[in-house]
Amino acid sequence: MVSFKWLETYVGDLDVFFAYRTARTVAIRDRRLGLTLLVLQLIIAGYVILYQVVLSQNYMSPSDLVGSVRLQMQSPKDARFKWVNGAAPYCAGVTSLDPRNGPRANFYALEDGSFAYTGGGSAEGAVFFPQRNCTYYDETSAIPLAETDRVFLTSEERTTVQTVNASVCAAAEAAYLSSPACVFYPPYNKNDAAVTRRSFVADIEWFTLLVDHNMNAPLARLSYTVEQMAGRIMDGSGNDIDPCATYIKNFGACPDFIAVGVAGLPDILSIRNLMEAAGIDTLDRPLGAAAPGQPESSREQGIVLLLDISYSNLYLGGVRGTRSAAGASRRFPRSAATLTPRRTRSRPPPRSAPPS
Amino acid sequence: MSYTYKVTTIPNTEYKFVTSASPYNNESQRVLYNRHGVRIIVTTSGKVGYFNVMLALVNLSVSFSLFAVATYIMDYLLLSCCPLRSLYRQYKERTTIDITDLRKAVKERPEAMARLEELLNKDPFIVDPVPAALQRAMGVKEKDVTREASRVPLLSANNTRNADDDLYLASH
Numbered sequence: 001m002v003s004f005k006w007l008e009t010y011v012g013d014l015d016v017f018f019a020y021r022t023a024r025t026v027a028i029r030d031r032r033l034g035l036t037l038l039v040l041q042l043i044i045a046g047y048v049i050l051y052q053v054v055l056s057q058n059y060m061s062p063s064d065l066v067g068s069v070r071l072q073m074q075s076p077k078d079a080r081f082k083w084v085n086g087a088a089p090y091c092a093g094v095t096s097l098d099p100r101n102g103p104r105a106n107f108y109a110l111e112d113g114s115f116a117y118t119g120g121g122s123a124e125g126a127v128f129f130p131q132r133n134c135t136y137y138d139e140t141s142a143i144p145l146a147e148t149d150r151v152f153l154t155s156e157e158r159t160t161v162q163t164v165n166a167s168v169c170a171a172a173e174a175a176y177l178s179s180p181a182c183v184f185y186p187p188y189n190k191n192d193a194a195v196t197r198r199s200f201v202a203d204i205e206w207f208t209l210l211v212d213h214n215m216n217a218p219l220a221r222l223s224y225t226v227e228q229m230a231g232r233i234m235d236g237s238g239n240d241i242d243p244c245a246t247y248i249k250n251f252g253a254c255p256d257f258i259a260v261g262v263a264g265l266p267d268i269l270s271i272r273n274l275m276e277a278a279g280i281d282t283l284d285r286p287l288g289a290a291a292p293g294q295p296e297s298s299r300e301q302g303i304v305l306l307l308d309i310s311y312s313n314l315y316l317g318g319v320r321g322t323r324s325a326a327g328a329s330r331r332f333p334r335s336a337a338t339l340t341p342r343r344t345r346s347r348p349p350p351r352s353a354p355p356s
Numbered sequence: 357m358s359y360t361y362k363v364t365t366i367p368n369t370e371y372k373f374v375t376s377a378s379p380y381n382n383e384s385q386r387v388l389y390n391r392h393g394v395r396i397i398v399t400t401s402g403k404v405g406y407f408n409v410m411l412a413l414v415n416l417s418v419s420f421s422l423f424a425v426a427t428y429i430m431d432y433l434l435l436s437c438c439p440l441r442s443l444y445r446q447y448k449e450r451t452t453i454d455i456t457d458l459r460k461a462v463k464e465r466p467e468a469m470a471r472l473e474e475l476l477n478k479d480p481f482i483v484d485p486v487p488a489a490l491q492r493a494m495g496v497k498e499k500d501v502t503r504e505a506s507r508v509p510l511l512s513a514n515n516t517r518n519a520d521d522d523l524y525l526a527s528h
Contacts, residue, residue, distance in 0.1 A: 026448050033430060033438070040426035048419040059412035060405025067400025144373055144389070150397045152373055158390040188388055196390075204394065213400070215357070220406035224357045233361040260361070267361075271394060277363035283394075301370035302392035305363055311402030313357045 057314050063219035065311055069149040072210040075138040075203070081251055082203040089115045090200050090284060090299065091134035106282070117284040127286050129297050132156070134202040142201050153271065155204050155283060155299045159197045160188045200299060205272040205283065208258070212266040215311050222313065229311075231261040233269065236279050243269045246276060274305055359402070371395040 004014055011017040028034075052058050076082040087094050089107035094115070108123045109115040109131070116126035135141075135157065142154045162184035169182035189195045214225040233241045244254035247270070260267045275281070283299035370392065378386040434444050462469040476482060486494070 028434070028444060028447065033434065036433070037426055037430045040429060041423060044422045044426055048416070048422070052415060052419050057405060058415040059407060061408035061411050063404045063406055065400070065402055065404050067402075069398045069400065071396070071398065142393075144375055144391060150395070152371065152391075152393055152395050154373075154391040154393040156392045158392075160388040160390070162386050162388055164384040182384075184386060184388075188390060190390070201393070209396070211361075211398070213359075213398075215359075215400065215402070215404075217404040217406075220404050222357060222404060222406070226359075228357070230358040231360065233363075236364070274363050274396065277361065278365040280365060298370075300392060302372055302394065304366050304369045304371050304395045304397065306365070307396055307398045308362045308364070309398065309400045309402075310360045310362060311357060311400070311404060312359075313404050 060314065061219075063217045063222075065215050065217040065220075065222075067213055067215045067309060067311065069309065070210075070212040071147070071149065071151045072212070073139045073143055073151055073153060074208050074210070075142065076206040076208070078255060080253060081247060081255055082206045088134065088200075088202050090129070090131055091202060092131040094131065107284075115284070117282045119281065127297075129284060129300070133197070133199040135199045136203075137201050139207065142204065142207070151209070153204055153207060154201050155302060157199050157201065158188075158190055159199075160186070160195055162186065198300075205270065205275065207271050208255075208268050209271065209274070210266055210268050211307075211309075213309055220313075226266050227264050229261075231267065233260050233273065233277055235277050241273065241277055243273045246270070246272050274307065278305055357404075 008014055083091075089109045092113060095109050095111050106118055106120055107115060108118050108126065110128065113131045114128040115131055116123060116128040118126045137154065143151060144154065145152060164182045165185040169179055186192075186195045190198065212226060214223070216223045233243065235241055243258050243260050247254040247258065257268050258270065259265060260269055275283070280298070280303070283303070284297050286297060371394075372390060372392045374391070375389045376386045377389070431448075435441050435448070438444060462472060
């Protein structure tokens with residue numbers, strides 16, 4: 001064995017120099033104290049494990065993400081999923097003194113060319129709006145400007161035909177607007193039917209919106225497209241919205257392409273779904289406080305909807321896949337082999353026109 | 357990875373888009389389109405996390421250091437609130453003699469201080485005496501070593517080794 005006797009001349013007793021120093025504890029033989037300490041430690045352990053690890057996932061470092069969106073609008077092509085024969089209550093010529101049963105009974109049309117949305121209540125106290133001519137635009141005509149991550153869908157169009165005032169502007173100047181006196185006439189006036197033709201675009205609530213989005217988180221090295229993620233749409237209370245529910249409520253059936261969170265497909269939902277998520281049940285309500293004598297509805301003035309797509313890979317910040325009537329719920333990751341086939345539905349009988 | 361659609365609206369807001377169109381080669385006429393409608397603005401947001409070893413270790417270390425809080429709380433209850441706190445204090449705390457008094461007592465007597473230091477340096481078990489049982493065990497071993505050693509004259513009177521010394525060393 002190696003001798004360290006020579007080292008003792010410098011450091012003294014080697015047993016003392018290399019002594020193992022350890023803490024000394026006191027064991028107090030009292031079960032109450034021991035159990036109290038155990039309870040405290042269990043509470044702390046529970047906080048650490050349940051809250052820090054499981055709930056908060058504090059072992060995950062946050063990363064910024066970048067999302068890109070492509071929107072594509074389409075007008076309703078299937079006659080089953082819009083007002084029958086263009087008989088929307090806001091269209092001129094539609095009259096009904098008797099509210100019908102079912103969801104459409106919320107509208108009350110009068111012979112004088114006005115109508116009201118009663119919201120399921122009586123016509124008393126409802127605000128009546130004028131009916132207008134309806135135009136049956138497709139998506140190309142209803143959307144005046146092509147954009148990528150935002151879209152504007154026309155609900156009311158006010159058209160004014162103007163010419164340069166020939167009484168103050170010579171023909172040569174009128175052709176090129178080369179004189180300050182050459183102004184277009186008549187001036188726009190929304191309340192003068194002789195000047196401005198106002199028309200509603202029919203069935204805009206049943207226009208469908210395709211939302212094709214994807215995200216990228218550089219720090220986390222994560223990148224997903226919409227087909228690879230599970231998703232859902234929520235209302236203001238945090239409840240899931242089934243995009244097919246409103247179709248079934250109004251038409252008794254749901255288009256096959258309506259789905260949110262279906263594997264392998266982008267999301268397609270209607271403007272009505274977006275309104276429902278925003279807490280708007282109809283566009284035929286006064287915009288803000290109703291002006292006495294001249295109420296303006298949201299259909300006449302327009303609204304702004306902010307659609308926020310929130311991504312998360314934390315299981316409590318994440319979401320379940322939405323099960324729509326036309327599709328299956330989606331879980332991530334999911335291969336094509338596990339796709340659930342869509343349920344088919346028989347066509348409902350054609351609906352008759354409202355009684356006059 | 358998952359996503360959620362949330363739709364909100366700004367109350368009492370309206371939106372319109374005004375365009376015009378003129379017939380071909382006729383700048384003196386135009387159709388003014390004043391469109392009101394639904395404006396949909398899409399934004400993306402969210403929280404994405406990735407596993408970070410350092411962050412995990414730091415958070416877990418900080419969290420588990422909370423266990424010391426439990427011990428601190430118990431010690432406080434033990435020494436301040438429990439009925440037998442005086443007894444607990446005697447077991448938990450080690451109180452020395454009054455060093456100040458001792459210092460005062462030996463201050464005026466240098467020989468007493470020297471004697472005290474010599475005593476403390478020589479015997480490390482003055483404060484904690486070795487239990488009698490261990491003393492007896494250690495004493496027997498030392499006696500054995502002493503007895504054996506006394507039978508081995510490694511050096512003769514004239515400081516030279518002899519045959520008995522070699523025989524002893526060879527057998528050990």
